[in-house]
Amino acid sequence: MTMMSDIDYHPSPMFQISHELRIPLTGIMGMIEFLNQTSLTSQQKKYLEIIDSQAKRLLDLESKLHILIKENKQ
Amino acid sequence: MTHKANVLKILVVEDEPIAAMVAQEMITQLGHNADIATHGKEALQKFSNGYDLVFMDIGLPDMTGMRVASEIRQREKGQKNIPIIALTAYTDNQLKTACFDVGIEEVIYKPTTREKLNEIISKYCVVTVN
Secondary structure: OOOHHHHOOOOOHHHHHHHHHHHHHHHHHHHHHHHHOOOOOHHHHHHHHHHHHHHHHHHHHHHHHHHHHHHHHO | OOOOOOOOEEEEEOOOHHHHHHHHHHHHHOOOEEEEEOOHHHHHHHHOOOOOEEEEOOEOOOOEHHHHHHHHHHHHOOOOOOOEEEEEOOOOHHHHHHHHHOOOOEEEEOOOOHHHHHHHHHHHOOOOOO
């Protein structure tokens, strides 16, 4: 049985930060995926690969932040 | 004899325009139709159109995605359940539990990939391929 309070959600500041990182990354990584589907010069492909690797680095940072949040709660 | 792949009707409930566009584009590329609802009230209005699956954001302007899902489940009482998949940027484990409690089938995180959406769609819907 769900309590009414479960239907609302009040994320802690740390989860808000994590959320705020993931939102722009959604746009960035989505565009990377779509750009990869277009015809690119080898130079463009190279640049896109770098954007992709840096975006993944940011996402990795967010995962580390998530772990820190969990550790902080204990 | 060639088989026509079936086109699914998918509702994407998402208030961030870019996130909505990304999901819609991915779903379209997979050969299905994606409708967007930008807030809970709109999702509940559109729900009666009949969808094969719903991707539900949690942080909507007027109510949480859990509240929308809970309302959908109440309206469905006794009938076939539409698969509702949370597509969220909140990675809180407690949120996951709350989602399952209201009848959300699964929680996946943004950013996601077309491949992941395809995996979910194939898991919860009958998809015939050419």
